[in-house]
Amino acid sequence: MSNTAFSSLPLRAEELANIQSLDYEVMTPIQAQSLPAILEGKDLLAQAKTGSGKTAAFAIGLLHKLDPRNYQTQALVLCPTRELADQVSHEIRRLARAYPNIKVTTLCGGKPIAQQRSSLEHDPHIVVGTPGRLLQHLEQGSLKLDGLQTLVLDEADRMLDMGFYDDIMQIIQRAPRQRQTLLFSATYPDEIKFISDTIQHEPVDVRVESTHHNKKIEQIFYEIEKGDRTRVLIMLLEHFNPESTVVFCNRKQQCQELADELWQKGFHALALHGDLDQRDRDEVLIQFANKSSSILIATDVAARGIDIKELPLVVNFELSPDPEVYIHRIGRTGRAGSSGLAVSLFMASEAAKVNAIEKFQDSPARIAPITSLKPRENFRLSPPMVTLSINGGRKDKVRAGDILGALTANTNIPGKQIGKINIADNVSYVAVERQVAKQALKILSEGKIKGRKFRARKLR
Numbered sequence: 001m002s003n004t005a006f007s008s009l010p011l012r013a014e015e016l017a018n019i020q021s022l023d024y025e026v027m028t029p030i031q032a033q034s035l036p037a038i039l040e041g042k043d044l045l046a047q048a049k050t051g052s053g054k055t056a057a058f059a060i061g062l063l064h065k066l067d068p069r070n071y072q073t074q075a076l077v078l079c080p081t082r083e084l085a086d087q088v089s090h091e092i093r094r095l096a097r098a099y100p101n102i103k104v105t106t107l108c109g110g111k112p113i114a115q116q117r118s119s120l121e122h123d124p125h126i127v128v129g130t131p132g133r134l135l136q137h138l139e140q141g142s143l144k145l146d147g148l149q150t151l152v153l154d155e156a157d158r159m160l161d162m163g164f165y166d167d168i169m170q171i172i173q174r175a176p177r178q179r180q181t182l183l184f185s186a187t188y189p190d191e192i193k194f195i196s197d198t199i200q201h202e203p204v205d206v207r208v209e210s211t212h213h214n215k216k217i218e219q220i221f222y223e224i225e226k227g228d229r230t231r232v233l234i235m236l237l238e239h240f241n242p243e244s245t246v247v248f249c250n251r252k253q254q255c256q257e258l259a260d261e262l263w264q265k266g267f268h269a270l271a272l273h274g275d276l277d278q279r280d281r282d283e284v285l286i287q288f289a290n291k292s293s294s295i296l297i298a299t300d301v302a303a304r305g306i307d308i309k310e311l312p313l314v315v316n317f318e319l320s321p322d323p324e325v326y327i328h329r330i331g332r333t334g335r336a337g338s339s340g341l342a343v344s345l346f347m348a349s350e351a352a353k354v355n356a357i358e359k360f361q362d363s364p365a366r367i368a369p370i371t372s373l374k375p376r377e378n379f380r381l382s383p384p385m386v387t388l389s390i391n392g393g394r395k396d397k398v399r400a401g402d403i404l405g406a407l408t409a410n411t412n413i414p415g416k417q418i419g420k421i422n423i424a425d426n427v428s429y430v431a432v433e434r435q436v437a438k439q440a441l442k443i444l445s446e447g448k449i450k451g452r453k454f455r456a457r458k459l460r
């Protein structure tokens with residue numbers, strides 16, 4: 001058994017104090033097993049999924065080694081998606097509070113490259129990004145890796161799924177040979193072993209018992225008739241009455257159709273799939289995370305790397321033929337200590353998919369009758385918050401405190417009725433409790449933020 005106290009690690013007092021201030025009481029299994037080796041500077045091949053605490057494992061390691069006075073890029077983290085890259089940067093920034101002036105930059109596709117180039121004029125200590133865009137910067141000379149000490153591949157299997165193999169290899173060719181390489185992957189297909197053999201040096205191999213197995217996640221399967229999926233989904237929502245639900249579909253068209261149908265029936269449901277433009281994707285995720293939308297309907301690819309805290313319910317609207325996809329999907333609920341529920345709909349003709357899942361988990365599926373679902377009268381699943389957007393962001397020097405100030409100073413809206421605030425480059429979003437949404441919108445539209453007038457609107 002490894003020691004799970006952070007204080008057992010050779011960390012500095014201020015690093016430990018910062019970890020404590022984040023309410024990380026003990027190490028998660030992946031942290032306990034990998035951090036001693038990471039802090040010794042060893043290469044690591046780790047099996048870890050979203051929700052295992054893997055980000056903190058590598059972030060604590062790369063920060064510990066960093067020299068803040070050396071203005072070179074010393075750590076590079078490769079991620080499959082922008083959403084994951086944003087989350088990783090966020091977690092690194094939180095852990096970096098123990099250090100003076102650490103610059104972390106996120107470089108992903110879908111954003112203007114020129115702007116990113118200018119943010120690289122002073123080399124950031126840490127760069128997080130997606131392989132395609134990182135390679136572009138390396139080719140153009142805007143990103144330099146001469147001072148690189150730590151290279152992290154996060155969700156390496158997903159990066160391969162998304163066709164980033166060549167880009168990853170080209171990036172690695174431009175990195176110094178003398179470095180620490182940390183590779184995280186949820187699954188271990190042959191390509192992962194091959195990449196590890198090619199780019200790592202005697203890695204420590206850590207495989208943590210998956211946190212997603214039936215321990216904290218209750219799994220229930222419902223057999224349905226053809227054409228009955230939406231009706232049963234609504235019965236599930238009525239029965240379990242969850243504050244937030246992610247519904248997985250296999251195809252993006254199905255996501256949009258289902259979202260439209262639920263919307264018509266009075267549910268606040270939003271679809272997340274590859275056909276949305278970046279702004280729409282961001283808005284969907286923000287609305288779901290800040291509790292102004294109750295239901296997120298997503299494809300697997302679109303849902304990659306989304307980390308939503310305390311997600312009570314995941315629904316497989318349709319099962320995937322691949323049991324690993326099932327495990328990945330249900331792992332979204334019940335993370336970091338809280339319990340969760342995963343329910344799946346299947347038709348008799350799809351029994352093979354359920355069998356594959358049973359075999360994969362080595363435990364029988366719990367199949368419950370639809371009649372066990374109890375309808376509620378006058379049921380409404382209305383999200384507690386509303387999102388307001390403001391047409392000014394980071395570039396306009398708008399900060400979260402300014403928005404909070406505008407909404408609460410000299411008004412009768414208490415701060416506790418204001419939820420999450422997200423600031424993007426040119427736009428900001430603030431979640432407010434539904435009861436005060438109208439008033440908040442009026443304040444933002446008619447008043448000023450930082451002495452300037454902005455336009456505000458309510459997201460649907």
Ligand code: AMP
Pocket residue numbers: 023024025026027028031049050051052053054055056091307335336
């Ligand atoms: P990850 O697997 O990196 O996506 O992390 C999942 C969540 O667990 C994140 O929200 C982290 O902030 C949180 N977390 C990471 N380490 C710990 C810890 N030791 N104790 C409690 N929460 C943690």
